[in-house]
Amino acid sequence: MRKLSHYDPRGKVRMVDVTGKSISHRTATARAFIHMAPKVLAAMRKLANPKGDPLEVARIAGISAAKRTSEWIPLCHPLPLTHIDVLPRVCKNGVEIHAYAAASAQTGVEMEALVAAAAAALTVYDMCKALDKGIEIRELFLVEKTGGKSGDYHRAGAKALGKLWGKGRRHKARSR
Numbered sequence: 001m002r003k004l005s006h007y008d009p010r011g012k013v014r015m016v017d018v019t020g021k022s023i024s025h026r027t028a029t030a031r032a033f034i035h036m037a038p039k040v041l042a043a044m045r046k047l048a049n050p051k052g053d054p055l056e057v058a059r060i061a062g063i064s065a066a067k068r069t070s071e072w073i074p075l076c077h078p079l080p081l082t083h084i085d086v087l088p089r090v091c092k093n094g095v096e097i098h099a100y101a102a103a104s105a106q107t108g109v110e111m112e113a114l115v116a117a118a119a120a121a122l123t124v125y126d127m128c129k130a131l132d133k134g135i136e137i138r139e140l141f142l143v144e145k146t147g148g149k150s151g152d153y154h155r156a157g158a159k160a161l162g163k164l165w166g167k168g169r170r171h172k173a174r175s176r
Helices: 038-045 054-066 110-128 162-166
Strands: 024-035 081-091 094-105 136-146
Touching: 024 110, 038 081, 038 110, 054 081, 054 094, 054 110, 081 110, 094 110, 110 136
Parallel strands: none
Antiparallel strands: 024 094, 024 136, 081 094
């Protein structure tokens, strides 16, 4: 196991110095899942939510949050994102969110993808809480990342949508 990079030799927290790292193309995909009661899902399918379309608002919230990741996470570097996309999808027991981030930078975009997925999930909760306060955000994890010194990572058993985004394919924001 590698050592944690956000600590100096004396154990003090620090921002990692990426000055000597090469700029390379980096991507990351994260996933979040929001579990909902059938009545909430039915209302979403009919767009009967009193606040509007939660999936579209969540998509925009995720994109906006990704651009501000270094404000959310204290030791993250601000990155020049070249692409961010958030795809919320209604499924059997809730809403699945995939968030994709890309940049040519000295450090990775995993946190940007995770922040986008988290913000989108929280927005779905906010948009639907009038219908049910028992909605649960159950999962948030990195699906894959590419580029950088540590190489690629692909979570076992997770759908790899990042490759689709990287090829410039368009996706529908929701399937109903």
